[in-house]
Amino acid sequence: DAMVIQNPRYQVTQFGKPVTLSCSQTLNHNVMYWYQQKSSQAPKLLFHYYDKDFNNEADTPDNFQSRRPNTSFCFLDIRSPGLGDAAMYLCATSGTGVETNEKLFFGSGTQLSVL
Amino acid sequence: AQKITQTQPGMFVQEKEAVTLDCTYDTSDPSYGLFWYKQPSSGEMIFLIYQGSYDQQNATEGRYSLNFQKARKSANLVISASQLGDSAMYFCAMRVPAGGSYIPTFGRGTSLIVHP
Numbered sequence: 001d002a003m004v005i006q007n008p009r010y011q012v013t014q015f016g017k018p019v020t021l022s023c024s025q026t027l028n029h030n031v032m033y034w035y036q037q038k039s040s041q042a043p044k045l046l047f048h049y050y051d052k053d054f055n056n057e058a059d060t061p062d063n064f065q066s067r068r069p070n071t072s073f074c075f076l077d078i079r080s081p082g083l084g085d086a087a088m089y090l091c092a093t094s095g096t097g098v099e100t101n102e103k104l105f106f107g108s109g110t111q112l113s114v115l
Numbered sequence: 116a117q118k119i120t121q122t123q124p125g126m127f128v129q130e131k132e133a134v135t136l137d138c139t140y141d142t143s144d145p146s147y148g149l150f151w152y153k154q155p156s157s158g159e160m161i162f163l164i165y166q167g168s169y170d171q172q173n174a175t176e177g178r179y180s181l182n183f184q185k186a187r188k189s190a191n192l193v194i195s196a197s198q199l200g201d202s203a204m205y206f207c208a209m210r211v212p213a214g215g216s217y218i219p220t221f222g223r224g225t226s227l228i229v230h231p
Contacts, residue, residue, distance in 0.1 A: 033219075042119075042206065042221040043160075088158055094219075100148035100210050101167055104219055106160035 003027050006091050006107035013081050014115055021076040021110045023091030032074045033104070034066060035090040043090055049074065078112075086114045117142040117211045119222035126227050128197045135182070136192040136225045138207030148210040149190040150219070151181065155203040163205075166190055197229045 004025045013019040023032065030051050035043035046060045049068045063085070065077040078085055088111050092104040118141040128134040140149065151163040166174045166181045174181040182191040194201055207222040 040124075040224070040226075042223045045218065045220075048218070090158075090160065092160070098217060100146055100212075100217060101165055102148075102210070102217065103150060103162045103165060104152075104160070104208075105162075106152075109158040111158070 004093055004105050004107040006110050010111050012113045016080045019078050019081055021089050023074045024072050025093045027093055029093035030096050031094045033092040034076050037088045081114045083114050117220050119207050119209050119220055121207055121222035121225050123225045126225055128229055130229055130231050131196055133195045134197055136205050138190045140188050140209050142211050144211045150208040151192045152206045153203045199229050202229045
C-alpha cells in the first residue's frame, strides 16, 4: 500500500562517482519534492516539480540534478558526490500544490553514504 | 521571507503525561498553513496535524492538538497521554505561496523522548 516509494533505502557511493536516487508515487500528485536532511537538521528543499515545471532552489548546488520523466517517477542525480553530500534524501508529493492545506506525503527516504 | 523556529532541541516526558512542543513562525502572507510531522528513527516523515491561518478553532487529531495563537505567531503541538511510541523527532512546517505554488518550509525539529 506504499504510496511514495524510494529506492534504494541505503545507498553507498564513492567520492566523485555519480549516483541516482529514485522515487515513485501512486497518488497521481502533481507536485514532487526532493529534500536533503542531514543529521539533527531540518529537511532542506533541493527542488520541486509542479507537473513538468522544474523549480530549483537558489542555493541548491549545481552538482544536484533532477528528472521527472512522467507523473509517477522522479530522480535525483548527484553528478560528483562529495563527503558533504552524505545525508538522508527524502522524496515527497502533494496534490495540486496551490492550496495551503495540502499535506506532504513522504517516502521512507534514501540514506546516502559517500566513501 | 518565511521562517519556522523550534527552540527546543530535546524534550523529555514521562509516559502518560502531556507534553508541549513549541513552534513559532514568521510570514507576511495572510494565507498559510501550519503542519506538524513526526519522524521516527526509521526516517519516514508522518503527517500529524494541520492548522490553516484562517481557521477559528485549534486543530485536533486524536491525542494531538495544535495550540494556535495567531497574534503571537505560534503553533505549539500538544501531545496528551504520551506513549513510548511517541519518541521521535517532531518537525513544525509552514506552507506559504511562492511563485504560483506553495512551498513547505521546516523548522529544525525537536527530539522527544518518552520515559516509562
